[in-house]
Amino acid sequence: MSLKKTIANYFDDEKGNAKGEAFLEYFISVLILINVLAIILESYQSIYTKYKFVFTFIELFSIIIFSTEYIIRIWVSDLIYPKLSPTKARLKYIFSFMGIVDLASILPFYLPFIVTLDLRIIRLLRLFRLLRVLKLNRNFKSLAVIRSVIVKTKNEILVSAILVFILLIIASTLMFYIENKAQPEAFENIGQALWWAVATLTTVGYGDIYPITGLGKVMSAVIALLGIGFVALPTGIISSAYIEEIRNLKKSQQCFCPHCNKEIIE
Amino acid sequence: MSLKKTIANYFDDEKGNAKGEAFLEYFISVLILINVLAIILESYQSIYTKYKFVFTFIELFSIIIFSTEYIIRIWVSDLIYPKLSPTKARLKYIFSFMGIVDLASILPFYLPFIVTLDLRIIRLLRLFRLLRVLKLNRNFKSLAVIRSVIVKTKNEILVSAILVFILLIIASTLMFYIENKAQPEAFENIGQALWWAVATLTTVGYGDIYPITGLGKVMSAVIALLGIGFVALPTGIISSAYIEEIRNLKKSQQCFCPHCNKEIIE
Amino acid sequence: MSLKKTIANYFDDEKGNAKGEAFLEYFISVLILINVLAIILESYQSIYTKYKFVFTFIELFSIIIFSTEYIIRIWVSDLIYPKLSPTKARLKYIFSFMGIVDLASILPFYLPFIVTLDLRIIRLLRLFRLLRVLKLNRNFKSLAVIRSVIVKTKNEILVSAILVFILLIIASTLMFYIENKAQPEAFENIGQALWWAVATLTTVGYGDIYPITGLGKVMSAVIALLGIGFVALPTGIISSAYIEEIRNLKKSQQCFCPHCNKEIIE
Amino acid sequence: MSLKKTIANYFDDEKGNAKGEAFLEYFISVLILINVLAIILESYQSIYTKYKFVFTFIELFSIIIFSTEYIIRIWVSDLIYPKLSPTKARLKYIFSFMGIVDLASILPFYLPFIVTLDLRIIRLLRLFRLLRVLKLNRNFKSLAVIRSVIVKTKNEILVSAILVFILLIIASTLMFYIENKAQPEAFENIGQALWWAVATLTTVGYGDIYPITGLGKVMSAVIALLGIGFVALPTGIISSAYIEEIRNLKKSQQCFCPHCNKEIIE
The missing domain is CATH 1.10.287.70 (Helix Hairpins)
Structure with missing residues (x-):
């Protein structure tokens, strides 16, 4: 099995390579939690001025992880939807609900380089990272039942x-x-x-x-x-x-x- | 198909001419919402004195629409209940729950010409327009289930x-x-x-x-x-x-x- | 049918002589409601001193009705439980839940003639009349289902x-x-x-x-x-x-x- | 039947010697209630200083009862799990949920002899006695259903x-x-x-x-x-x-x- 296939298996939400996935899920969960904590704690003026470098580090670290994940997911999406042409597979991922969540959660970092934004809007956009928790495999099935009931x-x-x-x-x-x-x-x-x-x-x-x-x-x-x-x-x-x-x-x-x-x- | 028949189809709550109905429903929904907003905003003394003409316009416009609808519904009711004689069909509509709601929602405009009424009572009567929202086709079936459960x-x-x-x-x-x-x-x-x-x-x-x-x-x-x-x-x-x-x-x-x-x- | 039998039919909670019962039920419901209102209004010092004679009248009237009903129910209980001996039938009614409710709702009037009681306790005892509402035929079946569910x-x-x-x-x-x-x-x-x-x-x-x-x-x-x-x-x-x-x-x-x-x- | 067997029957939660158990359950329930009341009342400064000896007595009495029960349960556990070797049966009881609850509820008395503890922590540990109420036979089945639903x-x-x-x-x-x-x-x-x-x-x-x-x-x-x-x-x-x-x-x-x-x- 090629490296790309191995990686694709890790990121295939429907199959789910039990062992590797479990660790990846655990890691992402902790990272999301840290991000949420950071957003809350940043709003405390005294904490923010004192530990500004910690918040900057958490933000940079998260952006690297989430950006890497986003690029990998685009890269391997042709293996996850093998019936589609590579371009269509990539577009399918990018415009899927989860693809948008993935993009929205890294956007608040890159946007200020393009347009001038209020700091508050950037912080609100960072809350999208919270939605990533719903992507975790173990939550997926229960969420589907709840969504089906609501629909x-x-x-x-x-x-x-x-x-x-x-x-x-x-x-x-x-x-x-x-x-x-x-x-x-x-x-x-x-x-x-x-x-x-x-x-x-x-x-x-x-x-x-x-x-x-x-x-x-x-x-x-x-x-x-x-x-x-x-x-x-x-x-x-x-x-x-x-x-x-x-x-x-x-x-x-x-x-x-x-x-x-x-x-x-x- | 005669013009009257076409119109009757538009207003038949049980059949429901899909395309035309959809637009009519959308239009009536928006009108009801504007009416409710007007009733709320009129209670703000400063807004009322400033924009009195807007409220008067909304009221006049609504009365024209709702009165026209009421007259049309009376007119076409013999086609909607074809088994009844025209007079009975008309009376059936007038004294049906929905007929009373339709009348109650235009009455607050015409009543002051007949009897002297407290402005507050007129405003309360105008709230009947809110009940029209229940008449919208898409809400009808669910409402029937809920009513059946309550009964x-x-x-x-x-x-x-x-x-x-x-x-x-x-x-x-x-x-x-x-x-x-x-x-x-x-x-x-x-x-x-x-x-x-x-x-x-x-x-x-x-x-x-x-x-x-x-x-x-x-x-x-x-x-x-x-x-x-x-x-x-x-x-x-x-x-x-x-x-x-x-x-x-x-x-x-x-x-x-x-x-x-x-x-x-x- | 003898007079006693006719009366017994009126008071048989399980059979229920439709027409007569309906009126009796309506009358008793109103009387209970008046009693409850009286208990609440008596607690308003100003109302109590002003309308004391009205409250006395309501109390006397209620006591006459409820006492008469209690005596009639004891009297006809041998016809309601025909399989038991008259004495047993009477005791059965007296010690049934409903018999105790009936007694408790007239007791607050007669007790002060026997023992000295705090006015507040008498008023609390009068609240037992409220439980009579549960005896009304139309509530009986639903109450049985609710009680069964709770049990x-x-x-x-x-x-x-x-x-x-x-x-x-x-x-x-x-x-x-x-x-x-x-x-x-x-x-x-x-x-x-x-x-x-x-x-x-x-x-x-x-x-x-x-x-x-x-x-x-x-x-x-x-x-x-x-x-x-x-x-x-x-x-x-x-x-x-x-x-x-x-x-x-x-x-x-x-x-x-x-x-x-x-x-x-x- | 030997004495040990008779005692074991008393303490077998699954069989439940109807008559004896009922009394034992009643006794334990009352004792737990007294313990809870004591914990609450001790927090009232004035009551604590005045009735300190009562609280000390309740504590000593409870410890004797609960300690005796704990020792007896260890002693008879080989009869309750007859398929296991005596040592394994004892360990099974000690490390079962109920065994831990039993130990935790007597520990706050013995711990201060071993290590120095904040009085507040001791009091909190005494709250574990409350969990004993769940061990009562009559609650056991319903609790199992509720637990199963939650799981x-x-x-x-x-x-x-x-x-x-x-x-x-x-x-x-x-x-x-x-x-x-x-x-x-x-x-x-x-x-x-x-x-x-x-x-x-x-x-x-x-x-x-x-x-x-x-x-x-x-x-x-x-x-x-x-x-x-x-x-x-x-x-x-x-x-x-x-x-x-x-x-x-x-x-x-x-x-x-x-x-x-x-x-x-x-």
């Missing part, structure tokens, strides 16, 4: 979201008319009332805005209690889709009687 | 609500006797205690009212923990109904007797 | 509760050692920390007590995230039991092929 | 946790850039923003940190609404696994091939 229930979830939206608008308009006189500052406009409605329906309840009139409290209680129902609805939808998904995965594996070898259809 | 579980949901109600009353009465001495202002009466009980059971917890005595805290902890159960109960009920509903939809496709192989229509 | 899952729910209890104790002990130095007043002892732990795990979050140290915030975040799991666990258990219960109810109705009349075992 | 769903739960983690990091980075200027103290760094993100996504909402800018409120609303979905996801996963688990437990009873009627052991 299948997207219509019901959308309708639930619309119902929530309608409820929020109606509740906040009513609340604005109820509380505006008693608390002209807190419930200054429907926008403020909408902020209260979201905090109540989702049961977050920061406590920065709440009704003080009797009618407002009754209204608030109704919204909070309906909030329970609006947690129950998507939960029921997702549970139901999840159960179907798991059952379909099982059914797709045919089942035979161990005595007479005939297929059993349950 | 089928209404008895269990009612009993859950009664149990919650009993728990709230008992908890707030007890809490009133426990906390009244320590916080005579916060827990002034059972009404106030009820406000606390709802905020605790639904886990909103604004923080404007909470127990300070030891016994009150124990009571509060019990209610909060029971609150988890009272989220779990309706969720379980709705999940279960949802699973049955999806399974029934599948079963209704076709089903054969395992003995004589004839189709069974349940 | 079947009681072991799992108990173990979940024990796990929550262990987590709460461990979290509050750790939090006490972490936050005690920074906030000696808020986290004065493990009892206070336990109050924080419950408010966090149930996601109530009143905001009267929360960590301010970095380690405390990390701990708090972990508990809050685990809280999601501890909502998911009982919900999953109850959903699962609910689905089984509904399926068993369906299975217990035998199913036959409409063509060949043989039983179909799915 | 089976661990991949999906992990991926959900990763998705939550990614969402938290992205939300807090964005929020830091949005709110930092308006509230430089509250949103001083991404760490603080992360604390806000957890409190919002889990819907705890203490109210010590929340957005005040318009954009920040929109962001917060989105996170809070997504929080509902992130409660729904693990709930759906766990519900689904729970339903499968209960069904498998039922199926494992007996199953026959519909073609040749022989039993199938899956």
Whole structure:
């Protein structure tokens, strides 16, 4: 087996060369974690000024690793999609979801050489590296199931979201008319009332805005209690889709009687 | 095909002329969104005084569109319900849920010409336009499933609500006797205690009212923990109904007797 | 049919004389609601002193109705349990759950004639009338399903509760050692920390007590995230039991092929 | 039956000598509860100084009971695992999960004789006694089901946790850039923003940190609404696994091939 083939095996997400992959995955996971920690810690002014060179080193090291990986993946993509012509295989990788994630996570380093960018936007772009964690092999299958469930229930979830939206608008308009006189500052406009409605329906309840009139409290209680129902609805939808998904995965594996070898259809 | 028939096809919610409908739906969705935004922004005093003419224009434009739609729907309703006499078909549309929604969303404009109304009530009536979003074809089927689930579980949901109600009353009465001495202002009466009980059971917890005595805290902890159960109960009920509903939809496709192989229509 | 039999039919919870029952149920529901409202409103000092005679009237009226019902139920219980001797039938009713609820809801009126009681205890006893709402026929079946689900899952729910209890104790002990130095007043002892732990795990979050140290915030975040799991666990258990219960109810109705009349075992 | 055998029967968690066990379980449960109460009450400075001798007595009494139990369990472990050699049986018990729990719960008393330890660490170690409650026979089966569900769903739960983690990091980075200027103290760094993100996504909402800018409120609303979905996801996963688990437990009873009627052991 040529060197290129060996390398391609390492980077083939679907096959997965058990031993080598495990180490590579572990290494990438740690690197992503370090990157996330760096982004968080850089926001502490005192830490940033003191350990600036450490952050620069982490950034350079990560860029070298991720850039190398990106180039290798382009190089070996003709072996991973052997049915396509080399050019098409490369384009397929570059424009795949994972290819874009790979590019986005190295871009914040190279972009400043081309255009002038706000430091904050660069930092935000670096967050794309976080998405790489989803590429890890062991997460891949579970993610596929979750994605499939979300795709299948997207219509019901959308309708639930619309119902929530309608409820929020109606509740906040009513609340604005109820509380505006008693608390002209807190419930200054429907926008403020909408902020209260979201905090109540989702049961977050920061406590920065709440009704003080009797009618407002009754209204608030109704919204909070309906909030329970609006947690129950998507939960029921997702549970139901999840159960179907798991059952379909099982059914797709045919089942035979161990005595007479005939297929059993349950 | 006559012009009337073509138009009727556009407005037939059950058939749905794919191409034309899609554009009409998109247009109506955007119009509803603009209306909702207008209602919210009008409540900002400074924005309202500055851009009053924009709001007037949006209102006039919407009224023209929605009124035209309402008249067309009345006009073509005899083609949509061909089995009924024209008069009956028209009455059927006018008194259908969707007909009432259509009327309610244009009424706030015409009513002031007939009777004197508070501006606030007119604005509230305009919120009915929001319900039009549920009429959009793509939401129709999912909404039907959700409605069917709610209808089928209404008895269990009612009993859950009664149990919650009993728990709230008992908890707030007890809490009133426990906390009244320590916080005579916060827990002034059972009404106030009820406000606390709802905020605790639904886990909103604004923080404007909470127990300070030891016994009150124990009571509060019990209610909060029971609150988890009272989220779990309706969720379980709705999940279960949802699973049955999806399974029934599948079963209704076709089903054969395992003995004589004839189709069974349940 | 004798008068006694006609009356017995009215009060037989299992048969349920449709027409008469419906009116009786409606009447009792309204009476219970008035009683609950009276208990709440009595706690408003100003309302109580002003409308004392109204509350006295409601109390007297309710006592007459509920006492009459209690006596009638004892009287006709031999017809409701025809297989038992009259004495046994009466004792069976008196010591049944519903018989005790019936007695408890009239006791607060008669007790002060026998022993001296705190007014607060009498009021609390009057809350028992609330439980009568569960006796209403239409709620009976759904309540039975919910009770059956709770009974079947009681072991799992108990173990979940024990796990929550262990987590709460461990979290509050750790939090006490972490936050005690920074906030000696808020986290004065493990009892206070336990109050924080419950408010966090149930996601109530009143905001009267929360960590301010970095380690405390990390701990708090972990508990809050685990809280999601501890909502998911009982919900999953109850959903699962609910689905089984509904399926068993369906299975217990035998199913036959409409063509060949043989039983179909799915 | 020899004395050792009788004792072994008492301590065999899998067989369970009904009568004796019940009493022993009851006794141990009460003792654990007393221990937990003691740990909590000791943290109240005033109670500790006043009733120090009571706490010392409880500790000594518990240590004697738990130490005796530990020695007996080592002694009889050769009868409980009769297939192993006595030494192996003893080691098996000592290094089993339950053996470690048993040791950990007596260690805090003996350790100070060997090494110098912080009093706080000793108290934390004493919390291990709480885990003994899981060893009680009646909890054992339900715990096994719950553990099995958690083990089976661990991949999906992990991926959900990763998705939550990614969402938290992205939300807090964005929020830091949005709110930092308006509230430089509250949103001083991404760490603080992360604390806000957890409190919002889990819907705890203490109210010590929340957005005040318009954009920040929109962001917060989105996170809070997504929080509902992130409660729904693990709930759906766990519900689904729970339903499968209960069904498998039922199926494992007996199953026959519909073609040749022989039993199938899956």
